[in-house]
Amino acid sequence: MKKLLFPAAAIAALAVGGQALAADHQVKMLNMGADGIMVFEPGFVKAAPGDTVTFVAADASHDATAVFGPEGAELWAGAINEGLTVTLDKEGVYIYKCTPHLALGMVGVIQVGEAHNLEAAKKAAADLSATMATNKDRLGKYLEQVN
Ligand SMILES: [Cu+2]
Secondary structure (H helix, E strand, C coil): CCCCCCCHHHHHHHHCCCCCCCCEEEEEEEEEECCEEEEEECCEEEECCCEEEEEECCCCCCCCEEEECCCCCCCCCCCCCCCEEEEECCCEEEEEECHHHHHHCCEEEEEECCCCCHHHHHHHHHHHHCCCCCCCCHHHHHHHCCC
């Protein structure tokens, strides 16, 4: 049997006539992950404009709800125990939380394209982190990965 060894990316590019295909970035909502308890994994995602991010309800009792984004961006609100896919068209930095576990530092950062609103994001992160009981440094660590 003849096997076709062709890079998947090349096939995807051909399928849309040479245009870049939007990627989907999966983020798991977990009780325990590499960054500790009550955590999004990965907590930092870098995406291109038009990409999607899918929040996967891997463990129970979590949601993913945006609390900060670039001006004019549509912010999303997730539901407890439900996955969610959002399309991110507006460039900039987004911060989201798990509503029941915000106090435990269950937050995440998404960078879409250019991080033109990084300073505003840092300010929002500082305000948000001040309300947390644990993992107060998590948001700052994720924002350090913005580039
Ligand atoms: Cu949670």
